[in-house]
Amino acid sequence: MNHQFDIAVIGAGPSGSVAAALLNKKGFKVCVLEKQHFPRFVIGESLLPHCMEMLEEAGFLAAVEAEPSFQFKNGAAFTWGSRYTYFDFTDKFSDGPGTTFQVRRALFDKILIDEAAKQGVEVRFGHGVTAFDGSGEEAVLSVETDGGETYRLNARFVLDASGYGRVLPRLLDLETPSDLPPRIAHFTHIEDNITNPKFDRNKILITTHPQHRDVWLWTIPFGDNRCSIGVVGTLDKLAGDSETVLKKFALECPMLAEVLENAVWENEFPFRSIQGYSANVKSLYDKRFALLGNASEFLDPVFSSGVTIAMHSAKLAADLLAKQLRGGEADWQREFAEPLMQGVDTFRTYVTGWYDTRFQDAIYAPDRSADISRMISSILAGYAWDTANPFVEKHARRLDALAAMVGRQALV
Structure with missing residues (x-):
């Protein structure tokens, strides 16, 4: 194997695939190092329309649109008690696509990285990064394969797209506590058998629990009579085994109990949980690396922002890195960190407002x-x-002013 590249990308998830494809299209030699083998399970199944712009630029859109199990998505619906409302993403303020898909991430991520490989990106599965040295003229990565072999890989620059693995933040002691309280999510996939017309399969359904407004549930339909369903809340409220907790909270919500009356919960897909997922870092970049997507910061799953932030960070980094590697001036603070955080901080405001109920x-x-x-x-x-x-x-x-204008809402 060749171990000399222009760019090494750690992780083959959406941000790694998009960054690798964009840089490959710009003529650079790119290697993606992925510790796992695909397909592999990961949560985060409801995309946002802004993703479609990056998918198209990376050359992935046609392959995504061709997958029949991906569910067309045109908005987000919300329910609380007897209340129901929705947002149509085709009726929005900003330019850009208004529709997207709800996807099984194992299949979605594999499609993306396979398309990147077809375009010429070198992808190495089962290769984990164990050390990073950015002190010289090039970055040096120590890599270990799942067969126990080790080698060193040199690159002019490294993009960490390792998601929850957070490879460089861990190796370089960049992790800092999130300013969001720790929460837990319990989730599974079910055979939903939904025929109730109240449920719109073209929208994610976000349900506020009738008694605990800081507990909410997602229902994400796929294109084959199956749904991803999960509940999110603080550790004290959601203590217990995932199956018991998820069923309890779902069936306490009037609309969910009604539309899921024929659902089959027991199937080959296990009940799972993830906790302590919110994360932050001391810095998004240094001389020889930059952090993308969840490797840098993850907020909360409530508005499905994770994949969007990941892809947006990949686009910003790829454009700036191409300029730098061609000899141009690159200001990573002004041209990467600050623009990226504009969107992250916007999402953070509305995530915070969701849990303190101003946005709700x-x-x-x-x-x-x-x-x-x-x-x-x-x-x-x-x-x-x-x-x-x-x-x-x-x-x-604006959120403060809007919350003051509408006032405190009551359960009906």
Whole structure:
């Protein structure tokens, strides 16, 4: 094997695949190192329309659109008690696609990295990075295969797209505590058998628990009579085994209990949980590396922002790195970190507002302004970097004003 590349990418998830394909298209020699073998399970199954722009630029869109099990998605629906409301992503403030897909991530991620390999990216599965040295003229990665062999790989630059593995943050002691409280998610896939017309398969359904407004559930339909379903909350409220906790909270929600009346919960897909997933880092970049997607920061699954942030970070990094490797000036703080954090901080405001109920109150308020709905719809569709949107440009102030205007909402 050759061990000399322009760029090494750690991780073959969505951010790694997009970054590798974009840089390969720009003429650079790229190697992706992935510790696992694909397909492999990962959570985060509801994409946002902004993702479609990066998928198209990377050359992946046709392959994604051709997969029949992926469910067309055009919005997000919300329910709390007897309340039900939704946002149509085709009716939004920002330009760009208004539809996307809900996907099984094991298959989705494999499609993306396979397409990158077809384009000429070298992909090495079962190769984990065990050490990083960025002190010289090139970065040096120590790599160990799952067969026990070791080697060193040199690259002019490294992009860490390792997701929850957070390879470089762990190796370089970059991890810092998240400012979001620790939460846990219990989830599974079910045979949903939903025929109830109240359920729109073209939208993710986000359900607020009737008694605990900081506990919510996702219902993500796929294209083959199956759903991903999960519950998210603090460790004290969601203590217990995943099957018991998930069923209990789901069936306590009126709409979910109704639409899932014929669901088959017991199948080959296990009940799972993940906790302590929110994360942060001291720095997003250094002289020889940059962190992409969940390797840098993960907020919360409530608005499905993880894959969107991952792909957006990959696009920013690929464009800037191409300029740098061609001899241009690259300001990673001004041209990567700050633009990326514009969207991350926008999502953070609305995630925080969801859990303290200010954003929930705005979502569930009756008779929403059409203009405000379109601005919120843009954010929920992933356009959290569109500073022409007042709810992006001054996100904290606008959310406070909106919450004050609609007032505290009551369960009905």
